Amino acid sequence: MMSFLKQMEGGASCVVRIVGNVAAWSGLALVLLVAFNVLARYLFSFSSVALQELEWHLMAVAALFGMSYGLNQGGEVRVDIFYARFSGKTKAVVDFFSNAALTLVAIYVVYLSVKYVQSSYAIMEGSPDPGGLPLRYILKAAIPAAFTLLALQALAMTLGALRLIVGSPDEAGQH
Amino acid sequence: MPFAEILPLMMIGAFFLLLLGGVPVAICLAVTGFVFGYIGFGPVLFNLIPARMFGVVTNYTLLALPLFIFMGIMLEKSKIAEDLLDVIGLAMGGLRGGMALAIVLVGVLMGAASGVVGATVVTMGLIALGPFLNRGYNKAIASGVICASGTLGQIIPPSLVLILLADIMGESVGTLFAAALIPGLILSGLFVLFILGLGVFAPKMVPAFPPEERALYSGGDIALKLLKVVVPPLSLIFLVLGSIIGGIAAPTEAASMGAFGSLVLAALYGRLNLSVLKDAVKSAFVTSAMVFFILVMSQPFGLAFRGLGGERLVQDAFAMVPGGLNGQLLFLMLILFVLGFFLEWIEISYIALPLFIPIFQSAGVDMAWVAILVAVNLQTSFLTPPFGWALFFLKGVAPPELKTSDIYKGVIPFIGLQLIGLALVFCFPALATWLPNAIGW
Amino acid sequence: ADTFSWKMTNAYGPGSPFYVEGPGSPTDFCKKVEAMSGGRLKIQHFAAGELIPAMEGFDAVRSGTVEMNAANAYFWAGKIPAAQYFTTVPFGLNFQGMNAWLYHGGGQALWDELYAPLGMKALPMGNTGVQMTGWFRNPIRSVDDFNNLKMRIPGLAGKVYSELGVDVKLLPGGEIFPALERGVIDAAEFVGPYQDRRLGLQNAAKYYYTTGWHEPSNATELLINKAAWDTLPADLQAIVSSAAMACNLESHTWCEANNAAAMVDLVENFDVKADVLPKEVVAKLKEVTDQVLADGAAADPATKKVHDAFFAFKKEHDLWASISEKPYHNLLG
Ligand code: NA
Ligand code: NA
Numbered sequence: 004m005m006s007f008l009k010q011m012e013g014g015a016s017c018v019v020r021i022v023g024n025v026a027a028w029s030g031l032a033l034v035l036l037v038a039f040n041v042l043a044r045y046l047f048s049f050s051s052v053a054l055q056e057l058e059w060h061l062m063a064v065a066a067l068f069g070m071s072y073g074l075n076q077g078g079e080v081r082v083d084i085f086y087a088r089f090s091g092k093t094k095a096v097v098d099f100f101s102n103a104a105l106t107l108v109a110i111y112v113v114y115l116s117v118k119y120v121q122s123s124y125a126i127m128e129g130s131p132d133p134g135g136l137p138l139r140y141i142l143k144a145a146i147p148a149a150f151t152l153l154a155l156q157a158l159a160m161t162l163g164a165l166r167l168i169v170g171s172p173d174e175a176g177q178h
Numbered sequence: 179m180p181f182a183e184i185l186p187l188m189m190i191g192a193f194f195l196l197l198l199g200g201v202p203v204a205i206c207l208a209v210t211g212f213v214f215g216y217i218g219f220g221p222v223l224f225n226l227i228p229a230r231m232f233g234v235v236t237n238y239t240l241l242a243l244p245l246f247i248f249m250g251i252m253l254e255k256s257k258i259a260e261d262l263l264d265v266i267g268l269a270m271g272g273l274r275g276g277m278a279l280a281i282v283l284v285g286v287l288m289g290a291a292s293g294v295v296g297a298t299v300v301t302m303g304l305i306a307l308g309p310f311l312n313r314g315y316n317k318a319i320a321s322g323v324i325c326a327s328g329t330l331g332q333i334i335p336p337s338l339v340l341i342l343l344a345d346i347m348g349e350s351v352g353t354l355f356a357a358a359l360i361p362g363l364i365l366s367g368l369f370v371l372f373i374l375g376l377g378v379f380a381p382k383m384v385p386a387f388p389p390e391e392r393a394l395y396s397g398g399d400i401a402l403k404l405l406k407v408v409v410p411p412l413s414l415i416f417l418v419l420g421s422i423i424g425g426i427a428a429p430t431e432a433a434s435m436g437a438f439g440s441l442v443l444a445a446l447y448g449r450l451n452l453s454v455l456k457d458a459v460k461s462a463f464v465t466s467a468m469v470f471f472i473l474v475m476s477q478p479f480g481l482a483f484r485g486l487g488g489e490r491l492v493q494d495a496f497a498m499v500p501g502g503l504n505g506q507l508l509f510l511m512l513i514l515f516v517l518g519f520f521l522e523w524i525e526i527s528y529i530a531l532p533l534f535i536p537i538f539q540s541a542g543v544d545m546a547w548v549a550i551l552v553a554v555n556l557q558t559s560f561l562t563p564p565f566g567w568a569l570f571f572l573k574g575v576a577p578p579e580l581k582t583s584d585i586y587k588g589v590i591p592f593i594g595l596q597l598i599g600l601a602l603v604f605c606f607p608a609l610a611t612w613l614p615n616a617i618g619w
Numbered sequence: 620a621d622t623f624s625w626k627m628t629n630a631y632g633p634g635s636p637f638y639v640e641g642p643g644s645p646t647d648f649c650k651k652v653e654a655m656s657g658g659r660l661k662i663q664h665f666a667a668g669e670l671i672p673a674m675e676g677f678d679a680v681r682s683g684t685v686e687m688n689a690a691n692a693y694f695w696a697g698k699i700p701a702a703q704y705f706t707t708v709p710f711g712l713n714f715q716g717m718n719a720w721l722y723h724g725g726g727q728a729l730w731d732e733l734y735a736p737l738g739m740k741a742l743p744m745g746n747t748g749v750q751m752t753g754w755f756r757n758p759i760r761s762v763d764d765f766n767n768l769k770m771r772i773p774g775l776a777g778k779v780y781s782e783l784g785v786d787v788k789l790l791p792g793g794e795i796f797p798a799l800e801r802g803v804i805d806a807a808e809f810v811g812p813y814q815d816r817r818l819g820l821q822n823a824a825k826y827y828y829t830t831g832w833h834e835p836s837n838a839t840e841l842l843i844n845k846a847a848w849d850t851l852p853a854d855l856q857a858i859v860s861s862a863a864m865a866c867n868l869e870s871h872t873w874c875e876a877n878n879a880a881a882m883v884d885l886v887e888n889f890d891v892k893a894d895v896l897p898k899e900v901v902a903k904l905k906e907v908t909d910q911v912l913a914d915g916a917a918a919d920p921a922t923k924k925v926h927d928a929f930f931a932f933k934k935e936h937d938l939w940a941s942i943s944e945k946p947y948h949n950l951l952g
Contacts, residue, residue, distance in 0.1 A: 038435065044788070082200065133775060134781070345793065
C-alpha cells in the first residue's frame with residue numbers, strides 16, 4: 004500500500020515537473036517579447052497587433068501552468084502562526100484536507116471550463132482586433148489543461164500527506 | 179437576520195478559520211467560495227468561474243508582475259542585489275538603518291514605475307530580504323520595511339489603484355496622479371523618519387555595518403564600489419522610469435525594460451551563464467505562479483461574495499451611520515479598512531465606493547481629495563493582517579525561518595504611519611488638491 | 620402573475636456615465652423595466668468586474684447563466700465577425716440612419732438571424748452619436764502625417780490606419796492618458812468630448828479632430844438569452860423592447876447635450892484646437908475603408924450578407940439625407 008501511494012505520487016509530480024520545466028521558459032520569452040515590442044516601436048516604428056496580443060497570451064500560459072509547478076516546488080503561501088507549532092502528524096492532517104479539497108476544486112474547474120472552451124471552439128473564436136491572434140479557443144483550452152495538471156499535483160500531495168498520516172511517527176516527524 | 183444575509187458573514191468566518199488553521203491561502207479562498215456559494219445560490223453562477231479566471235490570467239495590466247519578478251530574480255541570482263545593498267550599507271558608514279533607507283528609496287522609484295502591488299513587494303523581497311537578514315536586521319522590521327515600501331507603488335503615480343479610482347469616481351487619471359504625488363512622498367518621508375528613529379532608539383534592530391568591516395575600505399574604495407556596483411542596478415530602475423517619462427514605453431510595458439536590462443546587466447558583469455539563467459527562469463516562473471495562484475483561486479470567493487449579496491451587509495451598515503459629511507467620510511475609511519481584511523482591493527472599490535460617491539458629489543466635496551484618502555486607505559489594506567496581499571506575497575518569497583508572525587509584527591508600526599499619513603491628508607486637503615490645481619490637470 | 624428575477628452584466632466598469640449610470644444607461648433601463656412592469660420583471664445589474672470581466676458577457680448570456688448583457692456588438696468581432704455592423708461601420712450610418720436601418724430597414728431581422736443559432740437575440744439600447752476622430756499631439760495636414768504615427772485605436776479603424784502607416788498600439792483605457800501625455804503614443808481615439816474630458820485627454824494633446832469617419836454613430840447592444848426571452852409573457856417582452864427603445868433615444872439626447880457643453884469648455888478653457896480632418900485625408904481613409912470592408916465581406920458569407928444589406932440601405936438613405944439634413948447643416952455653416 005505504502006509503495007503504491009509512493010509510486011502514484013512520484014508519477015504524478017513527475018508529469019507536472021516535465022510540463023513545468025518547459026512552460027517556465029515562457030517567462031523569458033515574455034520578457035524578450037515585451038522588450039522587443041517596446042524597442043521596435045520606438046526605434047523602428049514597427050508594431051504588430053499579433054505580437055502585442057502574444058504578450059498576454061504568454062502570460063496566461065505561464066500563470067496557468069505555473070500553478071501546479073509552483074505547488075510542486077513548495078511555492079504555496081499559508082499563514083503559519085499556528086501551523087508552525089503543529090506536530091508533524093497534525094501538519095500532515097491539515098495538508099491532507101487542504102490538498103484533497105484542492106483536488107476536488109481543480110477537477111470541478113476542469114468540468115466547468117470544458118463547456119467554456121467548447122463554446123469558443125464552436126464558433127472558431129479569434130481576436131476581435133484585425134491582425135490579432137486567431138484560435139482563441141486554444142488559449143482558453145489552457146484552463147482545463149492546467150487544472151488537470153493541478154488536480155494531478157494536488158492528488159500527489161494528498162497521497163503524500165496520507166502516507167505521513169498512516170506511516171510511522173518517525174517519518175512524519177522528518178517532514 | 180435571515181439566513182441568506184448571514185451567509186456572507188459565515189463565509190468570511192470560515193475563511194479566517196481555515197486560514198489560521200494553516201490551509202494555504204489560495205485553497206482557503208477557493209474552498210469557502212465554492213462551498214458557501216453552493217449553499218447560497220446553487221451551482222448555476224459557477225459557470226462564470228472560467229470567464230473570471232480567464233480574465234485574471236489575460237489581464238494586460240498584470241503583465242508588470244512577471245516582468246518585475248523576473249528582474250528581481252535576475253538581480254538576486256546573479257548576486258547583483260546583494261552586492262548593491264552591501265555597498266550601500268558600507269557607504270552609509272555609521273548610520274544605522276542605512277540599508278532600510280535605501281529600500282524605501284527603491285520603493286519610491288519602483289512605485290513611480292509600477293502600479294501592481296505584488297510586483298513591487300515580491301521584487302523588493304527578493305532583492306532585500308536576504309541581505310537584511312544576513313546583516314542582522316530584525317526579521318520583523320525587515321519585513322515591515324519591505325511590505326510598506328513595496329506598497330508605496332499604489333499611491334505614487336502611475337498606479338493601478340489610481341487608474342481604477344479615476345474611473346469609478348469620475349476624475350481624470352491625470353488629476354489623481356498629480357493629487358497622489360505629495361501624499362505619496364509624505365508617506366515615504368514618514369517611513370524614513372521612523373527608520374532613522376529606530377536607528378537612535380532601537381539600534382539593534384537596524385544595525386550599521388561593524389566598524390572593523392568599514393575600516394577595511396577607504397573612502398575612495400567605497401566611492402569606486404558605489405560607481406561599479408550601485409549605479410548599474412539603480413540605473414535599471416531609472417531605465418524603467420525613464421522609459422515612461424521619456425515617452426518610450428507605456429506604464430505596464432515599461433517593466434520589460436527593467437527585466438531585459440537585468441539580463442544585459444548580468445551579462446555585462448560576466449554572471450550570466452546557462453545555469454544562472456535556468457535557475458532564474460525557473461524561480462521567476464514559480465514566484466509569478468505563486469501570485470497568480472492566489473489571484474486565480476480568489477475568483478470563486480469574489481463571485482460567491484457578490485452572488486450572496488455581500489455588498490448588502492455594507493449597505494445596511496451604511497444606513498445606520500449618523501449624518502454629517504465628516505462622519506460618513508470616517509465611516510467610509512473604516513469600511514475600507516475592515517473590508518481590506520478579507521477582500522481584494524478591486525472588489526472593495528466596487529462594493530464600497532458606489533455607495534458613497536453620490537453623497538460626496540452632491541455635497542460638493544473635492545473628489546480628488548476623497549480619491550486620495552481612499553487610495554491611502556486601500557494601500558493600508560494591503561498591509562493589514564491577517565489578510566493583506568503584501569503580507570502573502572512577501573511570505574511567498576521569504577525563507578522558511580521568516581514566520582508569518584514576524585511579518586505581522588513588522589507591518590504594525592507601518593500601518594500606524596499610514597494612518598498618520600491618512601490623518602494628515604484628511605486634516606489638510608491641500609496636500610492632495612494643491613498640485614493638480616497648480617499644474618492645471 | 621409570474622414574476623421574473625434576471626441578471627444583467629455590462630462590459631463597462633461601475634460608475635461610467637452613459638455606459639452604466641445616468642439617463643438612458645443600462646442601469647436606467649433596469650429601473651425603467653421594473654417600474655413599467657410593476658415589479659414583475661426585476662433585473663439586477665452588474666458592472667464589469669462585479670460578476671464577470673468586461674468582455675465575458677457574450678458567453679455568460681449564451682450559456683444562460685445571466686439573461687442579459689450590455690455592451691457593443693463589435694466587441695464580439697472575434698466570435699461573429701458580422702456583429703460589428705450592429706455597432707457602427709466606418710463611413711456608415713449616423714444616429715438617424717442607423718436607427719432607420721435597424722427599426723425599419725431590415726437591420727433588426729438580420730441581427731436576430733445572426734444571433735439565433737447561438738440562442739440569443741439583441742436590441743439597440745443606446746447610442747453615443749457621432750464619435751470624435753481623436754486627440755493628436757501634432758496637427759494632421761496630409762496623409763503623410765499618418766506615416767509612423769503611433770496611435771491607440773482598436774478595431775476596424777485601427778486596421779484602416781495601419782494601411783496608411785500608423786503604428787497601432789493597443790492600450791487599456793487607464794493607460795491612454797499617461798501614454799499620450801508622455802508621447803509613447805502620438806494620438807488616441809476614445810469617445811467624444813464629455814467622456815474624453817473625463818479621462819483628462821485635453822491635458823495630454825491639444826489637436827482634437829473630428830469627421831466621425833470611423834464611428835459615425837455607436838450603438839449600445841442589449842444582448843438577451845433567447846430561451847429566457849421566450850419565457851417572458853408578451854406584455855413583459857413589449858416592456859423590454861419599449862424600455863430599450865426609450866433608452867436608445869434618452870441616452871443619445873443626453874450625449875448630445877453633454878457633449879455640446881463639454882466641447883465649449885474644452886475649446887474655451889483648455890485651449891483645445893478642434894478641427895476637421897483635411898478632405899484629402901478623409902478621401903484616402905474612405906478608399907482604404909472600402910477595401911478593408913470588402914475584404915471582410917469576402918472572407919465570411921454572413922458578413923457579406925449584412926454588409927450588402929447595410930450598404931444597400933445606406934445608398935437609399937444617402938440620397939434622402941443629402942437633400943434633407945445636409946443642406947440644412949450647410950446652412951448652419
Ligand atoms: Na505607482
Ligand atoms: Na470610440
